Amino acid sequence: MAAEIAEQPAVLAGLLHRRARFAEVAGVIARKPPRFALLAARGSSDHAALYAKYLIEVLLGLPAGLVSPSTVTLYGARPDLRDCLLVSVSQSGGSPDLLEFTQTARKQGALTVAVTNTPSSPLHKAAELAIDIGAGTEQAVAATKTYSATLLALYLLVDAIRGGDGSAAAGIGELAQEAYEIPVQRAVDRYRFVDRIITTGRGYSYATALESALKLAETSYLAARAYSGADLLHGPVAAIDEDTAVLAVTGAGRGGAAMHDVLAEVAQRGADVLALGSSCSEVPAAVRVPVPEIAEELAPVLEVIPVQRIALGLALARGGDPDSPRGLRKVTKTR
Structure with a gap:
């Protein structure tokens, strides 16, 4: 991996x-x-x-x-x-x-x-x-x-x-290389003992939130759930408290801007927020992982790279083997 x-x-x-x-x-x-x-x-x-x-x-x-x-x-x-x-x-x-x-x-x-x-x-x-x-x-x-x-x-x-x-x-x-070199160890150290995490994003970056939840679940066995920032406020936010970690994708552009009100509500509930994206400095967060800025419609290509490194780091820190996740195969055949 x-x-x-x-x-x-x-x-x-x-x-x-x-x-x-x-x-x-x-x-x-x-x-x-x-x-x-x-x-x-x-x-x-x-x-x-x-x-x-x-x-x-x-x-x-x-x-x-x-x-x-x-x-x-x-x-x-x-x-x-x-x-x-x-x-x-x-x-x-x-x-x-x-x-x-x-x-x-x-x-x-x-x-x-x-x-x-x-x-x-x-x-x-x-x-x-x-x-x-x-x-x-x-x-x-x-x-x-x-x-x-x-x-x-x-x-x-x-x-x-x-x-x-x-x-x-x-x-x-070149921008992907920059994204790859972003330090993520602070995020790994802070969230290695978390059991439950919510991932969220809006617009193009909603896909990043979904992929983040999958990577954390399949490599670190975390109970990870992804929501659109809009859907998060339509009920699930009620389950967020001081024991909840939230990975929020906050890039430059309309989708990232729409996350500001969402994260203000999440912060009021005491959640521990990891903000990741090109505009992560603009939102309340315990840990920030900046990503190089690019056109908003291309941001998910770069955002997912530090997410993958965080998932890898958490899997290793929690004693797992991300190359052999339990119960999974490379190709899953369904009908």
């Missing part, structure tokens, strides 16, 4: 050199413009898909939603997907439910795109169009480099669809 976290700056920089493929796929999509988009994924890829949902709705102005594969695989639904763009996201490309949903969606009229790290996978072959994120073999059970590479790939795809050239991501490899 440590080695693969460290590979991310090079992996992200490498993706930028393959922008021609994203333009090629975007060109095919432009010949059959969709009215709406759906995204199919599981696990960490589901969080990447949620990030893509924000990109599609904000940057392309198209309605987008996350699919429930079981509607097709278990219940036999056959929705009318004419004029739909389906993006199936999976680092392995091997989950049977995503494969079946993609095959069915194609038969039902959708234009299908697979975004995977495994070009030899069934999913990659089942979709009409496919993008290889090119992160290289990932051996750790906890997804790290494949997650950030998937985020960047989805951004480059959406940006290409709107006619962009990916220039907003220029230099992201």
